[in-house]
Amino acid sequence: MSNFLVFYSRKRQEAPRVERVDDSDEAVRRLLDAERKLAGDPLHGVVLLVAEDEADLRRTHSHYFSSVEELVRQAAG
Amino acid sequence: MPWEVGHVWLVGDKPPTPSQVKRAGDRIRRAVERGEAPTAADLRLLDVYRAWHSPIHYQLQLRVGSAIADAGESFDMAGVTVVGRPLKTPEAIIAKLVRERGRLNRIQDIAGARIVVPNLEAQEAVLRVVLDEFLDGEATIVKDARAEGDELGYRGVHVVVLIEGRYAEIQIRTGLQGLWAQIVERLDEDQGTDLKHGSGPEATLKWLKEFSQRLTSVEYGDKADVRTMLETALAIFLVRPKDTDE
Numbered sequence: 001m002s003n004f005l006v007f008y009s010r011k012r013q014e015a016p017r018v019e020r021v022d023d024s025d026e027a028v029r030r031l032l033d034a035e036r037k038l039a040g041d042p043l044h045g046v047v048l049l050v051a052e053d054e055a056d057l058r059r060t061h062s063h064y065f066s067s068v069e070e071l072v073r074q075a076a077g
Numbered sequence: 078m079p080w081e082v083g084h085v086w087l088v089g090d091k092p093p094t095p096s097q098v099k100r101a102g103d104r105i106r107r108a109v110e111r112g113e114a115p116t117a118a119d120l121r122l123l124d125v126y127r128a129w130h131s132p133i134h135y136q137l138q139l140r141v142g143s144a145i146a147d148a149g150e151s152f153d154m155a156g157v158t159v160v161g162r163p164l165k166t167p168e169a170i171i172a173k174l175v176r177e178r179g180r181l182n183r184i185q186d187i188a189g190a191r192i193v194v195p196n197l198e199a200q201e202a203v204l205r206v207v208l209d210e211f212l213d214g215e216a217t218i219v220k221d222a223r224a225e226g227d228e229l230g231y232r233g234v235h236v237v238v239l240i241e242g243r244y245a246e247i248q249i250r251t252g253l254q255g256l257w258a259q260i261v262e263r264l265d266e267d268q269g270t271d272l273k274h275g276s277g278p279e280a281t282l283k284w285l286k287e288f289s290q291r292l293t294s295v296e297y298g299d300k301a302d303v304r305t306m307l308e309t310a311l312a313i314f315l316v317r318p319k320d321t322d323e
Contacts, residue, residue, distance in 0.1 A: 001135075001138060001139070001142075001161075010266045011266070011267065012266075012267070024131070024135055024163075027163075028128055028131045028163065028164070031164065032124055032128065035166070035167065045166070045168075047162065047166065048162065048163055048164060049160055049161065049162055050134070050135070050138055050160065050161035050162070050163060051158075051159075051160040051161070052159075056158045056159075056160050057160055059158050059160075059193055060158055060160040060191045060193050060255065061160065061191075061259075062255075062259045063259040063260070063262035063263040063266065066259075066263070067263065067267075068260055068263045068264060068267065071256060071259055071260050071263060072260070074256075
């Protein structure tokens with residue numbers, strides 16, 4: 001399992017940035033630090049997710065990575 | 078031994094007491110209701126309380142992953158994905174305190190994991206695995222909206238477990254159930270709505286409910302409905318719902 005910090009733009013101005021952090025405590029520290037830096041910023045957010053690999057994140061938390069149109073088209077195959 | 082989590086110090090490995098957590102949560106909620114910012118001390122305590130959940134999250138995820146892998150002999154585990162979220166965001170916690178007028182020390186989904194499965198059969202199998210794995214952890218199904226969906230159209234099953242005095246929530250969704258939820262999350266981000274909790278344009282809420290029903294029909298084997306589902310989705314989501322409301 002690896003820790004992934006996902007930095008995302010709420011209005012999709014920028015592509016999400018994913019940082020892999022191997023140490024769990026370090027991941028929590030960096031999450032809290034990032035949250036503090038982003039406090040009051042309505043356009044950006046950060047979330048910590050734990051998964052085998054980044055592809056799993058993109059499956060279970062696809063809204064950070066895809067537009068509505070892309071989500072529907074993915075479902076359509 | 079003090080330990081540091083980001084800018085937070087938690088002394089002696091001891092979490093804040095339930096009454097400290099409850100009082101801080103109440104003060105945060107009241108501040109937000111008055112239109113004021115919560116105090117730095119209360120936000121700091123919230124961070125400490127959140128961080129206190131992270132170790133049990135890792136334990137939760139390991140146990141869920143192992144239990145599912147072990148059960149792989151009895152059913153097809155292909156396509157089952159487990160992803161954890163150790164700490165719910167402070168914004169989401171505060172919104173929940175205000176929305177539900179709840180107590181911070183009673184929030185059960187600060188730590189959580191999401192399991193996406195390929196179909197309804199796998200969903201039932203994984204649910205049984207999770208309930209069996211956490212027999213010692215007061216595993217409780219707190220939401221079961223698989224068949225009918227809730228009042229907004231959300232479908233999925235949620236189990237809350239208790240590990241070392243801390244709650245964690247496990248969400249189990251099929252791919253199509255997850256698709257609906259991801260679309261709602263994305264729409265909320267795009268449009269600044271809170272459709273997830275029923276706040277947004279009526280037309281969009283109605284479309285989402287209809288879309289959920291279409292997905293349900295497909296999931297229960299209505300092959301003829303696949304085309305209708307996709308046409309509905311494209312009509313709803315590729316023509317921006319916000320524009321259609323105007």
